[in-house]
Amino acid sequence: MEVIEPGPVALARALTQAQLKRGGGGGGGVVLFDGQRDGVGIVEIREGRVTRARRVFGALEDAAAVLRDNGSAPGTIYLTPWNEDRVRMLAAVLPEVIARPLPTVTDIVGPFLPAYGAALAIGGRPNFARTLVPPELGGRIRVRWRRELGLAVAAAAAAVVFAFASADAWRARVTRGLEASLQSLQQRAAPALALQNQLQTLAREAQAIQQSERERPDPLGVLLALSKQLPAGAYLRGIRWSGSDWQIDGYAPNASRLVAQLGAAPEFKEVRFRSATTRAAVGDRTYENFSLAFRYAPAP
Known part of the structure:
Protein backbone atom coordinates (compact mmCIF):
# COMPACT_ATOMS: atom_id res chain seq x y z
CA MET A 1 0.00 0.00 0.00
CA GLU A 2 1.46 3.32 -1.12
CA VAL A 3 -0.92 6.01 0.15
CA ILE A 4 -3.89 6.23 2.44
CA GLU A 5 -5.95 9.39 1.94
CA PRO A 6 -9.26 10.53 3.45
CA GLY A 7 -12.41 9.75 1.53
CA PRO A 8 -13.49 13.42 1.41
CA VAL A 9 -10.23 14.32 -0.37
CA ALA A 10 -10.80 11.64 -3.00
CA LEU A 11 -14.42 12.74 -3.36
CA ALA A 12 -13.40 16.37 -3.81
CA ARG A 13 -10.95 15.32 -6.55
CA ALA A 14 -13.71 13.46 -8.39
CA LEU A 15 -16.18 16.33 -8.03
CA THR A 16 -13.82 18.87 -9.62
CA GLN A 17 -15.42 17.82 -12.93
CA ALA A 18 -18.93 18.55 -11.66
CA GLN A 19 -20.52 21.87 -10.79
CA LEU A 20 -21.61 21.80 -7.16
CA LYS A 21 -24.18 24.37 -6.14
CA ARG A 22 -24.00 26.21 -2.86
CA GLY A 23 -26.57 28.73 -1.74
CA GLY A 24 -26.68 31.22 -4.58
CA GLY A 25 -23.12 30.63 -5.79
CA GLY A 26 -21.03 27.98 -7.53
CA GLY A 27 -17.82 26.18 -6.98
CA GLY A 28 -18.66 24.25 -3.75
CA GLY A 29 -21.20 22.42 -1.65
CA VAL A 30 -21.92 20.33 1.43
CA VAL A 31 -22.06 16.55 1.21
CA LEU A 32 -23.72 14.42 3.89
CA PHE A 33 -22.57 10.79 4.17
CA ASP A 34 -25.41 9.02 5.94
CA GLY A 35 -23.78 6.11 7.73
CA GLN A 36 -26.91 5.58 9.84
CA ARG A 37 -25.57 3.67 12.88
CA ASP A 38 -21.99 4.88 12.21
CA GLY A 39 -23.09 8.51 12.24
CA VAL A 40 -23.25 11.17 9.54
CA GLY A 41 -20.21 12.63 7.84
CA ILE A 42 -20.34 16.31 6.92
CA VAL A 43 -17.92 17.46 4.20
CA GLU A 44 -17.73 21.03 2.92
CA ILE A 45 -16.06 21.41 -0.50
CA ARG A 46 -15.10 24.71 -2.11
CA GLU A 47 -13.34 25.07 -5.47
CA GLY A 48 -12.34 21.40 -5.48
CA ARG A 49 -10.81 21.46 -1.98
CA VAL A 50 -12.13 20.11 1.32
CA THR A 51 -12.54 23.07 3.68
CA ARG A 52 -14.15 21.21 6.58
CA ALA A 53 -14.92 17.59 7.45
CA ARG A 54 -16.48 16.18 10.60
CA ARG A 55 -18.67 13.35 11.81
CA VAL A 56 -21.83 13.66 13.85
CA PHE A 57 -22.70 10.56 15.82
CA GLY A 58 -26.44 10.45 15.58
CA ALA A 59 -29.21 10.49 13.05
CA LEU A 60 -29.42 12.54 9.88
CA GLU A 61 -31.65 15.14 11.58
CA ASP A 62 -28.91 15.62 14.18
CA ALA A 63 -26.44 16.52 11.46
CA ALA A 64 -28.98 18.87 9.93
CA ALA A 65 -29.44 20.51 13.33
CA VAL A 66 -25.69 21.01 13.64
CA LEU A 67 -25.62 22.77 10.25
CA ARG A 68 -28.57 24.94 11.27
CA ASP A 69 -27.16 25.85 14.65
CA ASN A 70 -23.73 26.72 13.19
CA GLY A 71 -25.31 28.84 10.49
CA SER A 72 -23.46 26.89 7.78
CA ALA A 73 -26.51 25.36 6.15
CA PRO A 74 -26.16 25.91 2.40
CA GLY A 75 -28.93 26.27 -0.14
CA THR A 76 -28.15 22.80 -1.54
CA ILE A 77 -27.06 19.67 0.29
CA TYR A 78 -25.86 16.51 -1.46
CA LEU A 79 -26.93 13.32 0.26
CA THR A 80 -25.41 9.88 -0.19
CA PRO A 81 -26.75 7.28 -0.22
CA TRP A 82 -29.97 8.70 -1.55
CA ASN A 83 -33.14 7.83 0.38
CA GLU A 84 -36.48 9.59 -0.08
CA ASP A 85 -37.60 9.00 3.51
CA ARG A 86 -34.42 10.45 4.93
CA VAL A 87 -34.65 13.37 2.51
CA ARG A 88 -38.10 14.22 3.94
CA MET A 89 -36.59 13.95 7.43
CA LEU A 90 -33.83 16.38 6.40
CA ALA A 91 -36.39 18.79 4.90
CA ALA A 92 -38.33 18.83 8.18
CA VAL A 93 -35.24 20.24 9.96
CA LEU A 94 -33.95 22.47 7.13
CA PRO A 95 -36.99 23.38 5.03
CA GLU A 96 -35.09 26.04 3.09
CA VAL A 97 -32.45 23.56 1.86
CA ILE A 98 -32.70 21.65 -1.43
CA ALA A 99 -31.49 18.07 -1.15
CA ARG A 100 -29.85 16.46 -4.21
CA PRO A 101 -28.05 13.18 -4.86
CA LEU A 102 -24.35 13.28 -5.71
CA PRO A 103 -23.94 14.09 -9.41
CA THR A 104 -22.78 11.48 -11.90
CA VAL A 105 -19.21 12.10 -13.13
CA THR A 106 -18.18 10.39 -16.40
CA ASP A 107 -20.84 7.70 -15.89
CA ILE A 108 -19.64 7.08 -12.31
CA VAL A 109 -22.56 7.21 -9.87
CA GLY A 110 -22.37 8.92 -6.50
CA PRO A 111 -21.54 5.97 -4.18
CA PHE A 112 -18.41 5.21 -6.22
CA LEU A 113 -17.09 8.75 -6.61
CA PRO A 114 -14.55 8.47 -3.71
CA ALA A 115 -13.04 5.38 -5.34
CA TYR A 116 -12.98 7.19 -8.68
CA GLY A 117 -11.24 10.18 -7.11
CA ALA A 118 -8.63 7.87 -5.54
CA ALA A 119 -8.05 6.25 -8.96
CA LEU A 120 -7.44 9.68 -10.49
CA ALA A 121 -4.44 10.10 -8.15
CA ILE A 122 -2.75 6.91 -9.36
CA GLY A 123 0.55 7.64 -11.08
CA GLY A 124 1.10 10.99 -9.36
CA ARG A 125 3.18 11.96 -6.39
CA PRO A 126 0.78 12.57 -3.49
CA ASN A 127 1.20 15.34 -0.97
CA PHE A 128 1.68 13.31 2.20
CA ALA A 129 0.60 16.29 4.30
CA ARG A 130 -2.93 15.87 2.91
CA THR A 131 -3.07 12.11 3.42
CA LEU A 132 -3.37 9.78 6.40
CA VAL A 133 0.19 8.53 5.93
CA PRO A 134 2.41 9.06 9.03
CA PRO A 135 5.60 11.06 8.40
CA GLU A 136 7.80 7.99 9.06
CA LEU A 137 5.88 5.92 6.49
CA GLY A 138 5.98 8.81 4.04
CA GLY A 139 9.75 8.96 4.39
CA ARG A 140 10.04 5.21 3.77
CA ILE A 141 7.79 5.49 0.72
CA ARG A 142 9.95 8.29 -0.71
CA VAL A 143 13.09 6.20 -0.12
CA ARG A 144 11.42 3.25 -1.89
CA TRP A 145 10.45 5.47 -4.80
CA ARG A 146 14.02 6.71 -5.14
CA ARG A 147 15.32 3.15 -4.94
CA GLU A 148 12.87 1.99 -7.59
CA LEU A 149 13.83 4.92 -9.78
CA GLY A 150 17.53 4.07 -9.36
CA LEU A 151 16.85 0.43 -10.17
CA ALA A 152 14.85 1.43 -13.23
CA VAL A 153 17.66 3.71 -14.45
CA ALA A 154 20.23 0.96 -13.82
CA ALA A 155 18.05 -1.58 -15.65
CA ALA A 156 17.65 0.81 -18.59
CA ALA A 157 21.42 1.39 -18.72
CA ALA A 158 22.07 -2.36 -18.53
CA ALA A 159 19.54 -2.91 -21.31
CA VAL A 160 21.31 -0.34 -23.48
CA VAL A 161 24.71 -1.93 -22.81
CA PHE A 162 23.28 -5.37 -23.52
CA ALA A 163 21.71 -4.10 -26.74
CA PHE A 164 25.05 -2.68 -27.94
CA ALA A 165 26.88 -5.86 -26.94
CA SER A 166 24.26 -7.97 -28.71
CA ALA A 167 24.55 -5.81 -31.82
CA ASP A 168 28.36 -6.19 -31.82
CA ALA A 169 28.06 -9.96 -31.33
CA TRP A 170 25.46 -10.16 -34.09
CA ARG A 171 27.70 -8.21 -36.48
CA ALA A 172 30.63 -10.49 -35.60
CA ARG A 173 28.53 -13.60 -36.25
CA VAL A 174 27.27 -12.23 -39.54
CA THR A 175 30.81 -11.28 -40.59
CA ARG A 176 32.13 -14.74 -39.75
CA GLY A 177 29.24 -16.33 -41.62
CA LEU A 178 29.88 -14.19 -44.69
CA GLU A 179 33.60 -14.95 -44.62
CA ALA A 180 32.91 -18.68 -44.35
CA SER A 181 30.40 -18.51 -47.20
CA LEU A 182 32.84 -16.51 -49.33
CA GLN A 183 35.62 -19.02 -48.70
CA SER A 184 33.31 -21.90 -49.60
CA LEU A 185 32.23 -20.15 -52.79
CA GLN A 186 35.84 -19.46 -53.71
CA GLN A 187 36.73 -23.12 -53.24
CA ARG A 188 33.79 -24.26 -55.38
CA ALA A 189 34.51 -21.60 -58.01
CA ALA A 190 38.27 -22.32 -58.21
CA PRO A 191 37.98 -24.84 -61.13
CA ALA A 192 35.70 -22.51 -63.03
CA LEU A 193 38.06 -19.57 -62.40
CA ALA A 194 41.02 -21.61 -63.61
CA LEU A 195 39.11 -22.58 -66.76
CA GLN A 196 38.13 -18.96 -67.27
CA ASN A 197 41.79 -17.90 -67.01
CA GLN A 198 42.74 -20.52 -69.59
CA LEU A 199 40.00 -19.32 -71.92
CA GLN A 200 41.17 -15.74 -71.53
CA THR A 201 44.76 -16.78 -72.29
CA LEU A 202 43.66 -18.67 -75.40
CA ALA A 203 41.53 -15.69 -76.47
CA ARG A 204 44.53 -13.37 -76.14
CA GLU A 205 46.71 -15.78 -78.13
CA ALA A 206 44.05 -16.06 -80.85
CA GLN A 207 43.76 -12.30 -80.98
CA ALA A 208 47.53 -11.95 -81.28
CA ILE A 209 47.58 -14.53 -84.08
CA GLN A 210 44.80 -12.71 -85.92
CA GLN A 211 46.62 -9.42 -85.51
CA SER A 212 49.81 -11.01 -86.81
CA GLU A 213 47.93 -12.46 -89.76
CA ARG A 214 46.50 -9.07 -90.59
CA GLU A 215 49.91 -7.38 -90.34
CA ARG A 216 51.89 -10.08 -92.13
CA PRO A 217 52.68 -9.00 -95.70
CA ASP A 218 51.39 -10.93 -98.70
Missing part, protein backbone atom coordinates in the same frame (compact mmCIF):
# COMPACT_ATOMS: atom_id res chain seq x y z
CA PRO A 219 54.23 -11.01 -101.25
CA LEU A 220 52.06 -12.54 -103.93
CA GLY A 221 49.44 -9.83 -103.48
CA VAL A 222 52.11 -7.11 -103.68
CA LEU A 223 53.66 -8.67 -106.78
CA LEU A 224 50.25 -8.88 -108.42
CA ALA A 225 49.57 -5.21 -107.63
CA LEU A 226 53.03 -4.21 -108.95
CA SER A 227 52.52 -6.19 -112.16
CA LYS A 228 49.31 -4.27 -112.75
CA GLN A 229 50.96 -0.88 -112.19
CA LEU A 230 54.39 -1.35 -113.80
CA PRO A 231 54.49 0.25 -117.24
CA ALA A 232 55.61 -1.69 -120.31
CA GLY A 233 59.34 -2.12 -120.48
CA ALA A 234 59.86 -1.99 -116.72
CA TYR A 235 61.61 -4.90 -114.97
CA LEU A 236 62.23 -5.83 -111.34
CA ARG A 237 65.49 -7.37 -110.25
CA GLY A 238 64.93 -7.31 -106.46
CA ILE A 239 62.20 -6.97 -103.81
CA ARG A 240 62.48 -6.73 -100.01
CA TRP A 241 59.95 -6.00 -97.22
CA SER A 242 59.68 -5.48 -93.51
CA GLY A 243 56.12 -5.40 -92.27
CA SER A 244 54.31 -3.00 -94.54
CA ASP A 245 57.49 -1.28 -95.76
CA TRP A 246 58.65 -2.46 -99.17
CA GLN A 247 61.70 -1.81 -101.37
CA ILE A 248 62.06 -2.65 -105.06
CA ASP A 249 65.00 -2.35 -107.48
CA GLY A 250 64.82 -2.56 -111.24
CA TYR A 251 64.96 -0.90 -114.65
CA ALA A 252 62.42 1.26 -116.44
CA PRO A 253 62.51 3.51 -119.46
CA ASN A 254 61.27 6.42 -117.26
CA ALA A 255 61.67 5.98 -113.49
CA SER A 256 59.85 9.23 -112.66
CA ARG A 257 56.78 8.09 -114.56
CA LEU A 258 56.89 4.82 -112.62
CA VAL A 259 56.90 6.69 -109.29
CA ALA A 260 53.94 8.82 -110.41
CA GLN A 261 52.01 5.77 -111.61
CA LEU A 262 52.58 3.81 -108.38
CA GLY A 263 51.68 6.85 -106.25
CA ALA A 264 48.35 7.17 -108.05
CA ALA A 265 47.33 3.66 -106.98
CA PRO A 266 45.41 3.67 -103.61
CA GLU A 267 47.26 0.67 -102.14
CA PHE A 268 50.71 2.21 -102.60
CA LYS A 269 51.60 4.87 -100.03
CA GLU A 270 54.58 7.19 -99.67
CA VAL A 271 56.24 6.12 -102.92
CA ARG A 272 59.73 7.65 -103.13
CA PHE A 273 63.24 7.14 -104.56
CA ARG A 274 65.81 5.57 -102.24
CA SER A 275 68.70 6.77 -104.36
CA ALA A 276 69.43 8.67 -107.51
CA THR A 277 68.69 7.00 -110.80
CA THR A 278 71.39 6.09 -113.35
CA ARG A 279 71.00 5.58 -117.07
CA ALA A 280 72.23 2.54 -118.96
CA ALA A 281 71.97 1.55 -122.64
CA VAL A 282 70.73 -1.91 -123.38
CA GLY A 283 70.84 -2.63 -127.08
CA ASP A 284 69.22 0.24 -128.89
CA ARG A 285 67.23 1.36 -125.77
CA THR A 286 68.09 3.47 -122.73
CA TYR A 287 66.89 2.41 -119.25
CA GLU A 288 67.01 4.10 -115.85
CA ASN A 289 68.21 2.09 -112.90
CA PHE A 290 65.82 2.79 -109.88
CA SER A 291 65.49 1.88 -106.23
CA LEU A 292 62.08 2.70 -104.72
CA ALA A 293 60.50 2.49 -101.25
CA PHE A 294 56.77 2.51 -100.38
CA ARG A 295 54.20 1.30 -97.94
CA TYR A 296 51.64 -1.20 -99.09
CA ALA A 297 48.11 -1.13 -97.66
CA PRO A 298 45.75 -3.49 -99.46
CA ALA A 299 42.25 -2.21 -100.10
CA PRO A 300 39.67 -3.62 -97.68
Whole structure:
Protein backbone atom coordinates (compact mmCIF):
# COMPACT_ATOMS: atom_id res chain seq x y z
CA MET A 1 0.00 0.00 0.00
CA GLU A 2 1.46 3.32 -1.12
CA VAL A 3 -0.92 6.01 0.15
CA ILE A 4 -3.89 6.23 2.44
CA GLU A 5 -5.95 9.39 1.94
CA PRO A 6 -9.26 10.53 3.45
CA GLY A 7 -12.41 9.75 1.53
CA PRO A 8 -13.49 13.42 1.41
CA VAL A 9 -10.23 14.32 -0.37
CA ALA A 10 -10.80 11.64 -3.00
CA LEU A 11 -14.42 12.74 -3.36
CA ALA A 12 -13.40 16.37 -3.81
CA ARG A 13 -10.95 15.32 -6.55
CA ALA A 14 -13.71 13.46 -8.39
CA LEU A 15 -16.18 16.33 -8.03
CA THR A 16 -13.82 18.87 -9.62
CA GLN A 17 -15.42 17.82 -12.93
CA ALA A 18 -18.93 18.55 -11.66
CA GLN A 19 -20.52 21.87 -10.79
CA LEU A 20 -21.61 21.80 -7.16
CA LYS A 21 -24.18 24.37 -6.14
CA ARG A 22 -24.00 26.21 -2.86
CA GLY A 23 -26.57 28.73 -1.74
CA GLY A 24 -26.68 31.22 -4.58
CA GLY A 25 -23.12 30.63 -5.79
CA GLY A 26 -21.03 27.98 -7.53
CA GLY A 27 -17.82 26.18 -6.98
CA GLY A 28 -18.66 24.25 -3.75
CA GLY A 29 -21.20 22.42 -1.65
CA VAL A 30 -21.92 20.33 1.43
CA VAL A 31 -22.06 16.55 1.21
CA LEU A 32 -23.72 14.42 3.89
CA PHE A 33 -22.57 10.79 4.17
CA ASP A 34 -25.41 9.02 5.94
CA GLY A 35 -23.78 6.11 7.73
CA GLN A 36 -26.91 5.58 9.84
CA ARG A 37 -25.57 3.67 12.88
CA ASP A 38 -21.99 4.88 12.21
CA GLY A 39 -23.09 8.51 12.24
CA VAL A 40 -23.25 11.17 9.54
CA GLY A 41 -20.21 12.63 7.84
CA ILE A 42 -20.34 16.31 6.92
CA VAL A 43 -17.92 17.46 4.20
CA GLU A 44 -17.73 21.03 2.92
CA ILE A 45 -16.06 21.41 -0.50
CA ARG A 46 -15.10 24.71 -2.11
CA GLU A 47 -13.34 25.07 -5.47
CA GLY A 48 -12.34 21.40 -5.48
CA ARG A 49 -10.81 21.46 -1.98
CA VAL A 50 -12.13 20.11 1.32
CA THR A 51 -12.54 23.07 3.68
CA ARG A 52 -14.15 21.21 6.58
CA ALA A 53 -14.92 17.59 7.45
CA ARG A 54 -16.48 16.18 10.60
CA ARG A 55 -18.67 13.35 11.81
CA VAL A 56 -21.83 13.66 13.85
CA PHE A 57 -22.70 10.56 15.82
CA GLY A 58 -26.44 10.45 15.58
CA ALA A 59 -29.21 10.49 13.05
CA LEU A 60 -29.42 12.54 9.88
CA GLU A 61 -31.65 15.14 11.58
CA ASP A 62 -28.91 15.62 14.18
CA ALA A 63 -26.44 16.52 11.46
CA ALA A 64 -28.98 18.87 9.93
CA ALA A 65 -29.44 20.51 13.33
CA VAL A 66 -25.69 21.01 13.64
CA LEU A 67 -25.62 22.77 10.25
CA ARG A 68 -28.57 24.94 11.27
CA ASP A 69 -27.16 25.85 14.65
CA ASN A 70 -23.73 26.72 13.19
CA GLY A 71 -25.31 28.84 10.49
CA SER A 72 -23.46 26.89 7.78
CA ALA A 73 -26.51 25.36 6.15
CA PRO A 74 -26.16 25.91 2.40
CA GLY A 75 -28.93 26.27 -0.14
CA THR A 76 -28.15 22.80 -1.54
CA ILE A 77 -27.06 19.67 0.29
CA TYR A 78 -25.86 16.51 -1.46
CA LEU A 79 -26.93 13.32 0.26
CA THR A 80 -25.41 9.88 -0.19
CA PRO A 81 -26.75 7.28 -0.22
CA TRP A 82 -29.97 8.70 -1.55
CA ASN A 83 -33.14 7.83 0.38
CA GLU A 84 -36.48 9.59 -0.08
CA ASP A 85 -37.60 9.00 3.51
CA ARG A 86 -34.42 10.45 4.93
CA VAL A 87 -34.65 13.37 2.51
CA ARG A 88 -38.10 14.22 3.94
CA MET A 89 -36.59 13.95 7.43
CA LEU A 90 -33.83 16.38 6.40
CA ALA A 91 -36.39 18.79 4.90
CA ALA A 92 -38.33 18.83 8.18
CA VAL A 93 -35.24 20.24 9.96
CA LEU A 94 -33.95 22.47 7.13
CA PRO A 95 -36.99 23.38 5.03
CA GLU A 96 -35.09 26.04 3.09
CA VAL A 97 -32.45 23.56 1.86
CA ILE A 98 -32.70 21.65 -1.43
CA ALA A 99 -31.49 18.07 -1.15
CA ARG A 100 -29.85 16.46 -4.21
CA PRO A 101 -28.05 13.18 -4.86
CA LEU A 102 -24.35 13.28 -5.71
CA PRO A 103 -23.94 14.09 -9.41
CA THR A 104 -22.78 11.48 -11.90
CA VAL A 105 -19.21 12.10 -13.13
CA THR A 106 -18.18 10.39 -16.40
CA ASP A 107 -20.84 7.70 -15.89
CA ILE A 108 -19.64 7.08 -12.31
CA VAL A 109 -22.56 7.21 -9.87
CA GLY A 110 -22.37 8.92 -6.50
CA PRO A 111 -21.54 5.97 -4.18
CA PHE A 112 -18.41 5.21 -6.22
CA LEU A 113 -17.09 8.75 -6.61
CA PRO A 114 -14.55 8.47 -3.71
CA ALA A 115 -13.04 5.38 -5.34
CA TYR A 116 -12.98 7.19 -8.68
CA GLY A 117 -11.24 10.18 -7.11
CA ALA A 118 -8.63 7.87 -5.54
CA ALA A 119 -8.05 6.25 -8.96
CA LEU A 120 -7.44 9.68 -10.49
CA ALA A 121 -4.44 10.10 -8.15
CA ILE A 122 -2.75 6.91 -9.36
CA GLY A 123 0.55 7.64 -11.08
CA GLY A 124 1.10 10.99 -9.36
CA ARG A 125 3.18 11.96 -6.39
CA PRO A 126 0.78 12.57 -3.49
CA ASN A 127 1.20 15.34 -0.97
CA PHE A 128 1.68 13.31 2.20
CA ALA A 129 0.60 16.29 4.30
CA ARG A 130 -2.93 15.87 2.91
CA THR A 131 -3.07 12.11 3.42
CA LEU A 132 -3.37 9.78 6.40
CA VAL A 133 0.19 8.53 5.93
CA PRO A 134 2.41 9.06 9.03
CA PRO A 135 5.60 11.06 8.40
CA GLU A 136 7.80 7.99 9.06
CA LEU A 137 5.88 5.92 6.49
CA GLY A 138 5.98 8.81 4.04
CA GLY A 139 9.75 8.96 4.39
CA ARG A 140 10.04 5.21 3.77
CA ILE A 141 7.79 5.49 0.72
CA ARG A 142 9.95 8.29 -0.71
CA VAL A 143 13.09 6.20 -0.12
CA ARG A 144 11.42 3.25 -1.89
CA TRP A 145 10.45 5.47 -4.80
CA ARG A 146 14.02 6.71 -5.14
CA ARG A 147 15.32 3.15 -4.94
CA GLU A 148 12.87 1.99 -7.59
CA LEU A 149 13.83 4.92 -9.78
CA GLY A 150 17.53 4.07 -9.36
CA LEU A 151 16.85 0.43 -10.17
CA ALA A 152 14.85 1.43 -13.23
CA VAL A 153 17.66 3.71 -14.45
CA ALA A 154 20.23 0.96 -13.82
CA ALA A 155 18.05 -1.58 -15.65
CA ALA A 156 17.65 0.81 -18.59
CA ALA A 157 21.42 1.39 -18.72
CA ALA A 158 22.07 -2.36 -18.53
CA ALA A 159 19.54 -2.91 -21.31
CA VAL A 160 21.31 -0.34 -23.48
CA VAL A 161 24.71 -1.93 -22.81
CA PHE A 162 23.28 -5.37 -23.52
CA ALA A 163 21.71 -4.10 -26.74
CA PHE A 164 25.05 -2.68 -27.94
CA ALA A 165 26.88 -5.86 -26.94
CA SER A 166 24.26 -7.97 -28.71
CA ALA A 167 24.55 -5.81 -31.82
CA ASP A 168 28.36 -6.19 -31.82
CA ALA A 169 28.06 -9.96 -31.33
CA TRP A 170 25.46 -10.16 -34.09
CA ARG A 171 27.70 -8.21 -36.48
CA ALA A 172 30.63 -10.49 -35.60
CA ARG A 173 28.53 -13.60 -36.25
CA VAL A 174 27.27 -12.23 -39.54
CA THR A 175 30.81 -11.28 -40.59
CA ARG A 176 32.13 -14.74 -39.75
CA GLY A 177 29.24 -16.33 -41.62
CA LEU A 178 29.88 -14.19 -44.69
CA GLU A 179 33.60 -14.95 -44.62
CA ALA A 180 32.91 -18.68 -44.35
CA SER A 181 30.40 -18.51 -47.20
CA LEU A 182 32.84 -16.51 -49.33
CA GLN A 183 35.62 -19.02 -48.70
CA SER A 184 33.31 -21.90 -49.60
CA LEU A 185 32.23 -20.15 -52.79
CA GLN A 186 35.84 -19.46 -53.71
CA GLN A 187 36.73 -23.12 -53.24
CA ARG A 188 33.79 -24.26 -55.38
CA ALA A 189 34.51 -21.60 -58.01
CA ALA A 190 38.27 -22.32 -58.21
CA PRO A 191 37.98 -24.84 -61.13
CA ALA A 192 35.70 -22.51 -63.03
CA LEU A 193 38.06 -19.57 -62.40
CA ALA A 194 41.02 -21.61 -63.61
CA LEU A 195 39.11 -22.58 -66.76
CA GLN A 196 38.13 -18.96 -67.27
CA ASN A 197 41.79 -17.90 -67.01
CA GLN A 198 42.74 -20.52 -69.59
CA LEU A 199 40.00 -19.32 -71.92
CA GLN A 200 41.17 -15.74 -71.53
CA THR A 201 44.76 -16.78 -72.29
CA LEU A 202 43.66 -18.67 -75.40
CA ALA A 203 41.53 -15.69 -76.47
CA ARG A 204 44.53 -13.37 -76.14
CA GLU A 205 46.71 -15.78 -78.13
CA ALA A 206 44.05 -16.06 -80.85
CA GLN A 207 43.76 -12.30 -80.98
CA ALA A 208 47.53 -11.95 -81.28
CA ILE A 209 47.58 -14.53 -84.08
CA GLN A 210 44.80 -12.71 -85.92
CA GLN A 211 46.62 -9.42 -85.51
CA SER A 212 49.81 -11.01 -86.81
CA GLU A 213 47.93 -12.46 -89.76
CA ARG A 214 46.50 -9.07 -90.59
CA GLU A 215 49.91 -7.38 -90.34
CA ARG A 216 51.89 -10.08 -92.13
CA PRO A 217 52.68 -9.00 -95.70
CA ASP A 218 51.39 -10.93 -98.70
CA PRO A 219 54.23 -11.01 -101.25
CA LEU A 220 52.06 -12.54 -103.93
CA GLY A 221 49.44 -9.83 -103.48
CA VAL A 222 52.11 -7.11 -103.68
CA LEU A 223 53.66 -8.67 -106.78
CA LEU A 224 50.25 -8.88 -108.42
CA ALA A 225 49.57 -5.21 -107.63
CA LEU A 226 53.03 -4.21 -108.95
CA SER A 227 52.52 -6.19 -112.16
CA LYS A 228 49.31 -4.27 -112.75
CA GLN A 229 50.96 -0.88 -112.19
CA LEU A 230 54.39 -1.35 -113.80
CA PRO A 231 54.49 0.25 -117.24
CA ALA A 232 55.61 -1.69 -120.31
CA GLY A 233 59.34 -2.12 -120.48
CA ALA A 234 59.86 -1.99 -116.72
CA TYR A 235 61.61 -4.90 -114.97
CA LEU A 236 62.23 -5.83 -111.34
CA ARG A 237 65.49 -7.37 -110.25
CA GLY A 238 64.93 -7.31 -106.46
CA ILE A 239 62.20 -6.97 -103.81
CA ARG A 240 62.48 -6.73 -100.01
CA TRP A 241 59.95 -6.00 -97.22
CA SER A 242 59.68 -5.48 -93.51
CA GLY A 243 56.12 -5.40 -92.27
CA SER A 244 54.31 -3.00 -94.54
CA ASP A 245 57.49 -1.28 -95.76
CA TRP A 246 58.65 -2.46 -99.17
CA GLN A 247 61.70 -1.81 -101.37
CA ILE A 248 62.06 -2.65 -105.06
CA ASP A 249 65.00 -2.35 -107.48
CA GLY A 250 64.82 -2.56 -111.24
CA TYR A 251 64.96 -0.90 -114.65
CA ALA A 252 62.42 1.26 -116.44
CA PRO A 253 62.51 3.51 -119.46
CA ASN A 254 61.27 6.42 -117.26
CA ALA A 255 61.67 5.98 -113.49
CA SER A 256 59.85 9.23 -112.66
CA ARG A 257 56.78 8.09 -114.56
CA LEU A 258 56.89 4.82 -112.62
CA VAL A 259 56.90 6.69 -109.29
CA ALA A 260 53.94 8.82 -110.41
CA GLN A 261 52.01 5.77 -111.61
CA LEU A 262 52.58 3.81 -108.38
CA GLY A 263 51.68 6.85 -106.25
CA ALA A 264 48.35 7.17 -108.05
CA ALA A 265 47.33 3.66 -106.98
CA PRO A 266 45.41 3.67 -103.61
CA GLU A 267 47.26 0.67 -102.14
CA PHE A 268 50.71 2.21 -102.60
CA LYS A 269 51.60 4.87 -100.03
CA GLU A 270 54.58 7.19 -99.67
CA VAL A 271 56.24 6.12 -102.92
CA ARG A 272 59.73 7.65 -103.13
CA PHE A 273 63.24 7.14 -104.56
CA ARG A 274 65.81 5.57 -102.24
CA SER A 275 68.70 6.77 -104.36
CA ALA A 276 69.43 8.67 -107.51
CA THR A 277 68.69 7.00 -110.80
CA THR A 278 71.39 6.09 -113.35
CA ARG A 279 71.00 5.58 -117.07
CA ALA A 280 72.23 2.54 -118.96
CA ALA A 281 71.97 1.55 -122.64
CA VAL A 282 70.73 -1.91 -123.38
CA GLY A 283 70.84 -2.63 -127.08
CA ASP A 284 69.22 0.24 -128.89
CA ARG A 285 67.23 1.36 -125.77
CA THR A 286 68.09 3.47 -122.73
CA TYR A 287 66.89 2.41 -119.25
CA GLU A 288 67.01 4.10 -115.85
CA ASN A 289 68.21 2.09 -112.90
CA PHE A 290 65.82 2.79 -109.88
CA SER A 291 65.49 1.88 -106.23
CA LEU A 292 62.08 2.70 -104.72
CA ALA A 293 60.50 2.49 -101.25
CA PHE A 294 56.77 2.51 -100.38
CA ARG A 295 54.20 1.30 -97.94
CA TYR A 296 51.64 -1.20 -99.09
CA ALA A 297 48.11 -1.13 -97.66
CA PRO A 298 45.75 -3.49 -99.46
CA ALA A 299 42.25 -2.21 -100.10
CA PRO A 300 39.67 -3.62 -97.68
